[in-house]
Amino acid sequence: MAMFVHLTSAANAPRIRRSGIRAVGHGQGGARGVYCFPVLPSYTHTHQWLRELARFGSRGGLVAVHMRLDDTQEVLVGRYSDRARGAQSIVSASEAVRRIAALEDPRGWEVFVPRAIRPREVHRVRTAPQVAGWRYLPDAHGVRPCTCDGCRVRGGYGSRRLRERLPHPLDGPPPPVKVLLARVEAGDPGDPVALREALHWFGMRRRGPLSRLSRLAHHPDPGVREALVWAVGRWSTPGVAELLDGLAGDPDPDVREAVEVVRDPE
Structure with missing residues (x-):
């Protein structure tokens, strides 16, 4: 059985313990399912998506949901940037773990399960420190920030000044x-x-x-x-x-x- 971790709002924890994880996320090709990442020896790599997901807000912080999947379960694996190009690969859960564990730098990789997660597949739900991981994209420090609607954080410190200084051609500033x-x-x-x-x-x-x-x-x-x-x-x-x-x-x-x-x- 392959072990993965799914990061979500703490407010969802009681429902997940009771009925599993809903297939709400939109993956490659518009499929609905659940995003997760293999549990690796490196805590930082395993929870690398924490700070990025926290940018979009959560009720009560984020929790880590550990779940066990059958080794033969088909999943999509690849970098997040491969998703829009349709370049993520369909492999078994065990193969997804093997591929990511073999990478020298697995930051930015993701696994997508194209279905809901059943309650019996949820191994445990625990709190997770909110400081691990990268923001925006791996190695973003020193890179010009993007001010498109998908990247910027509403109400973030200095966000208005940033939008005024670096207006996005499609996403702002908006008309009156x-x-x-x-x-x-x-x-x-x-x-x-x-x-x-x-x-x-x-x-x-x-x-x-x-x-x-x-x-x-x-x-x-x-x-x-x-x-x-x-x-x-x-x-x-x-x-x-x-x-x-x-x-x-x-x-x-x-x-x-x-x-x-x-x-x-x-």
């Missing part, structure tokens, strides 16, 4: 709110492309004019409704939970899945 609202309210039902672009910018905010956007929950284009979920799902604006309740029953499966992910990012 008045300009975005004018685009949203131009026409009925409005141009789906323009609406999705405006919602993209709104999604970079921590709060927003929910009352002015909520009408898009009934837009005929499911892509607009899904973009609305991603835009407002993590806002602290009152009324977000009620809006997501309505969209949780949307006829489009992508919209329902988006609601599930923003509510439970585990």
